[in-house]
Ligand code: SAH
C-alpha cells in the first residue's frame with residue numbers, strides 16, 4: 001500500500017479488527033449480508049499523513065439513504081452560522097461572489113449564504129440529505145466532488161471566490177483528484193477553507209473512535225502543508241475548533257496571493273513538540289487504545305454483574321469503532337438512543353444493538369448512559385439534567401474511562 005498523499009510505501013501500526021460500515025444501521029433481514037473490512041491505521045513517516053489502509057468503496061458509504069444529518073446538533077448549527085458570518089465578512093465583500101461547498105449535507109452551512117442572497121452551490125453525493133437541502137432553498141447538485149465536477153461547475157457558473165468543506169476532505173481517498181478540482185474552480189485570489197477532526201487532539205485524548213471507514217485521513221497541519229504544496233497551494237491560516245472533539249480549520253490559497261499568519265508556523269512547532277512526526281507517538285497511541293478498551297470492558301462487565309441497566313446515548317459513527325473493537329454486545333447495552341428518525345428502529349452496525357428514539361431514554365432512564373456522542377457532551381448533559389438529578393450516571397471513555405455520578 002502507498003501513501004495517498006506522497007505515494008511512498010506505508011504499513012499499518014495496529015489493527016482494530018474487522019469493522020462494518022460505521023453509518024450502516026440495518027434491519028434484521030440485512031444482518032447476513034453485512035459488509036466488513038479490516039480497520040488498520042497507518043502513519044506515513046515521509047509526509048506525516050495519518051490514514052487507514054483499507055477503505056470501503058465510497059458508494060457503499062454515501063448513497064440515497066445516508067444516515068448522518070448535520071442539523072441534528074444545535075451546537076453544530078451555531079458553529080456553522082458563525083463560520084458563514086466570518087466568511088461573508090472576510091471573503092465575500094466583492095460584487096456578486098460565488099460560494100461552493102463540498103459535502104454540504106442537509107445545507108447546515110450553505111443555508112446562511114442562500115438566505116443572504118449569495119450565489120452558491122452545494123455538492124453532495126448522498127441524495128437523501130441533498131434533497132433536504134434543496135427543499136430548504138439551498139442550491140445543491142447530488143454527485144461526488146472531483147475534477148470533472150469542478151470543471152462542470154466552472155463552465156456553468158464561472159470560478160468560485162470561496163470553496164468550503166467541513167468534515168468531508170478527510171473522507172475522500174482520491175484526494176489528488178479533489179485538490180486538482182479545487183485549483184481549477186477557484187479564482188486565482190480565491191480561498192479554500194476546510195475543517196476536519198485534528199490528529200493532535202485525537203492522539204492527546206486517545207479518541208480512537210475518530211478512526212472509522214469514512215475517515216480515510218486524520219489530518220495534521222504538517223501533513224496538510226505537504227499535501228497542498230504539491231499543487232503550489234499554501235496553508236495561509238489555521239484555527240483550532242472545539243467541534244467533533246477537536247478540529248482544525250485550514251485556509252488554503254494559491255502561493256503568493258495572501259499573507260500567511262503566524263499561527264501556521266506556531267502550530268507546526270507545536271506538532272513537532274508533541275511528536276506528531278514520530279512513529280513512537282503512534283505506538284504509544286496504540287497502547288493507550290488497548291488500555292482504554294480494557295478499562296471500558298472492565299467497567300461494563302462490572303455494571304452487568306451489578307445488574308445495572310446501561311444504554312448508549314447517540315448512535316454516532318464513532319460508536320461503531322468503540323462497540324466492535326471493544327466487543328460490546330446487546331448484553332452490555334440494552335439499546336442506544338438517538339434523535340435521527342432514520343436510525344431509529346434499526347440496529348447498530350456489527351454488534352446489532354437496537355437503536356431507539358431518544359424519548360425512550362427520557363421516559364425510563366437507564367442506571368448508566370454510555371455517552372457515544374461525547375463531542376456534544378455540553379449540549380446533551382444540559383438537555384438531560386433530569387437524568388443525573390434522578391440518580392443516573394454518565395459513562396465516558398474520552399479522554400479516560402470515567403463514571404460521572
Ligand atoms: N459538511 C457537513 C457534512 C459532513 S458528513 C458537516 O460538517 O456536518 C460528510 C458529507 O460529505 C456527507 O454528507 C457525504 O455524503 C459527503 N461526501 C462524501 N464524499 C464526498 C465527495 N467526494 N464530494 C462531495 N461530498 C462528499
Ligand code: TYD
Nearest residue numbers: 072073314315316317318338339340373376
Ligand atoms: P456526531 O458526533 O455528530 O456523529 P458522528 O460520530 O456520526 O460524526 O453525533 C451525531 C449523532 O448523535 C446523531 O446520530 C444524532 C445523535 N444525537 C442525539 O441522539 N442527541 C443529541 O442531543 C445530539 C446532539 C446528537
